[in-house]
Structure formats: C-alpha cells, structure tokens
C-alpha cells in the first residue's frame with residue numbers, strides 16, 4: 234500500500250513538473266538526490282514522459298578556470314533567443330557543500346532575470362550512491378521531463394568522472410583556455426578524444442594561437458573521429474564573442490549525427506553504460522541490506538576461530554544475496570478447506586480478507602487469496618469429490634495442503650531440480666490464474682511438505 238502512495242505522489246509531482254511548476258521541479262530533483270523508493274518512483278514517472286521533448290544534451294567539460302559557467306550561461310541566452318527551453322546541470326566535484334551550490338544556482342538563475350525557460354541545478358556529489366555520472370543522468374531525466382528542449386551539462390575537471398559524464402551527452406564540447414601550464418599535453422589523451430568540438434575560451438588572452446596549434450597537431454597525429462573532424466572555435470564568454478559560431482558547430486554536429494544514425498547509436502551506447510551502472514548500484518544496495526555487521530558477525534566469529542575460510546563465506550553470502558535480490562520469497566500457504574465461505578469467517582476475525590477468488594477448472598478447485606504482509610493464505614475448496622483437494626480432504630481432513638515459494642525463473646528452477654534428481658509432481662510448468670507459472674515438488678523430496686514453485690508472469694514473455 235505504501236508503494237502505491239509513493240507512486241501516486243510521484244505521478245502528481247510529475248504532472249506539476251510537466252505543467253511548468255518550477256517549485257515542483259526543484260522538489261522532484263531533491264527527491265531524486267535523496268535516492269530510495271521515492272526517487273525510483275519519480276524517475277520512473279519522469280522517464281515515461283521525457284521522450285516527448287526529445288531534448289538534445291550538450292556536455293561542456295574542461296579544466297577548472299576555463300570559464301565554462303559563463304560560456305554555458307551565454308549559450309543558454311542565445312538558445313532562449315531562438316525559443317529553445319534550457320536545462321542546465323552543473324556538476325562540480327570540488328563543491329564541498331550542497332547548500333552553497335543551491336545558492337549558486339539561485340544567483341545564476343537571477344542572471345537570467347528569472348526566465349522560466351531556463352532551469353539551473355547543481356549536482357551534489359557527496360554521498361550519492363553509484364557515482365557522479367549516475368546522479369547527473371538522473372537529474373537530467375527529471376529536468377527533461379519538464380519539457381526542456383536543450384540540456385547543457387557542465388562539468389569541472391578533466392578526469393574519469395568527466396569522461397563518463399560526457400558519454401551522457403549527444404554532443405561534447407571541450408573547453409580549453411590559453412595559459413594552461415603545459416597546455417594541451419597536460420590533458421590526458423582519453424579526455425581529448427571525447428571532444429566533438431573544441432572551444433578555446435578567453436581567447437582574447439595571450440597564448441590562444443598556441444593552444445589552437447597544439448589541438449590541431451594532436452588531431453593530425455592521433456584523432457580518428459569517423460567522418461567528423463572536431464572543429465576549434467574561439468570564444469570570449471564574458472562578451473559573447475564566438476558563442477554564435479559555437480552554436481553553429483553544435484548544430485552542424487547534431488545534423489552530422491542525424492545523417493549517420495549517430496544520435497541513436499550514441500544514445501544506445503550511453504544506455505548500455507547506464508543500465509550497467511544502475512545494475513551495479515542496485516546490487517550494491519542489496520548487498521548492503523544483507524551484510525549488516527550483525528548479519529556478518531557469526532561468519533566473522535567462524536572465520537576468526539578457523540572454522541571456515543573467508544572465501545567460502547563470501548561465496549555463500551553472494552549466493553544468498555542474489556537469491557534474495559532475485560525475488561525468492563514465501564509466496565503463499567495453501568490450506569485445504571471444505572468451504573471457503575465457512576473458513577473465511579475465522580480469517581475475517583483474524584483480520585484477513587479475500588482479495589481474489591477464482592475457480593481453476595483444470596484443477597477442479599475454487600481458490601481464495603487472503604493477503605498477509607508480503608505473502609498470502611490460499612484457501613482451496615474442491616469443486617468435485619474426485620479431485621486432488623477432494624481426495625485430500627477425504628483422506629486427511631482440512632489442513633495445510635502446500636507451501637508455495639516464489640522464484641525469479643520457474644523454468645530454470647524446474648530444470649535445476651530435474652538435474653538434481655528431485656521428484657516432481659508436474660513434469661511441465663503450468664500456467665495458473667493471472668498468468669503466473671507454477672509446478673509442484675513431491676513431498677518425498679522436500680521433507681514431507683507438498684511444495685509449489687511459482688513465479689509471476691515473465692515480463693519478457695519467455
């Protein structure tokens with residue numbers, strides 16, 4: 234029930250975000266930054282609407298002091314003159330305190346005269362599970378849901394984080410400045426390669442020539458960029474000089490991508506990367522939940538006493554964690570009764586109520602499901618005397634008939650049991666009410682309990 238409320242709240246929030254409510258957008262970004270179930274609900278709702286806008290993401294990266302914020306602001310102003318709406322995500326790993334970043338956002342927003350067509354948000358870097366790139370991607374998704382047509386992602390620095398963030402963008406602009414010490418050579422080759430467009434900002438300063446010739450020399454040496462040679466643009470962000478040229482090159486690159494199916498290829502590769510990060514993060518969450526100090530204490534004691542070795546412990550822990558993560562749980566307890574109408578009186582007194590009632594013709598049984606926390610009680614009433622449940626009642630009377638365990642993949646479970654020589658009641662997986670799939674394991678193999686193995690309808694349609 235709690236989950237449904239979180240989903241409804243997220244959908245309400247996203248409705249307001251789409252309607253242009255800036256406070257709702259700020260709230261949605263904050264929820265996502267806090268992570269957890271509410272964040273997932275907001276991201277799910279945001280993801281389903283962001284494609285409507287089909288925003289172009291443009292990444293700006295480069296060393297500290299290159300004037301990227303000023304350049305990005307100047308570019309945002311130009312885009313607004315062309316009636317584009319703009320989201321700006323400013324990623325600053327050196328920013329120590331998020332409250333300060335929020336204040337910085339407000340000051341930057343004021344510089345745009347409170348224009349509702351521009352939304353600026355800094356990314357807090359501390360304590361965000363899964364790293365900076367994942368956090369940036371999520372915040373972009375939320376802002377994009379507000380219908381912005383251009384997303385400008387601004388990062389400070391030229392390290393691995395920036396390369397990862399650049400992969401989120403459709404276009405990457407590498408911003409350099411004259412007088413960068415050892416200049417272009419000081420930037421790692423991996424960073425130079427992410428540039429689709431080079432910008433030499435503060436190009437009114439001495440040394441702009443030198444930076445440009447170094448870029449060109451490096452390009453002629455090493456750069457293999459398909460049919461695209463990254464152009465070099467000179468700008469002075471404080472005066473706006475060169476910003477229109479930069480915009481023209483960005484537009485030309487987007488056209489180049491479109492003409493070669495490059496936009497789709499680039500986004501697909503970004504998603505592959507991101508899905509992998511998301512899976513890693515999800516796994517990390519599950520591991521953290523299942524390996525609390527209290528949970529690990531008995532193992533630590535055993536390792537210390539020399540009763541086991543840490544490698545076996547880790548192996549077993551990972552297997553247990555994966556089992557739990559993959560959705561193994563007690564699904565329901567099946568109780569054979571003469572009359573559901575009669576039995577439900579007691580369960581009503583207990584506080585349980587029938588959620589779903591159905592007659593399964595091929596089993597000649599009427600079933601009633603009573604939710605009980607994350608599991609359920611299943612009442613089974615025979616529709617014929619000569620049925621499985623009818624014969625069970627005749628032989629043993631009313632009582633616990635079976636236990637059902639939910640597994641992620643019912644077919645795989647059946648196969649591994651067959652491989653292990655487990656005695657099964659059904660040799661094939663059956664399809665029951667609501668499309669769920671199941672089979673029964675014989676009590677001879679389970680310690681005297683009839684065991685049902687069940688999984689939900691497979692979303693992949695397998």
Ligand code: CO
Pocket residue numbers: 565567611635637685
């Ligand atoms: Co059952």
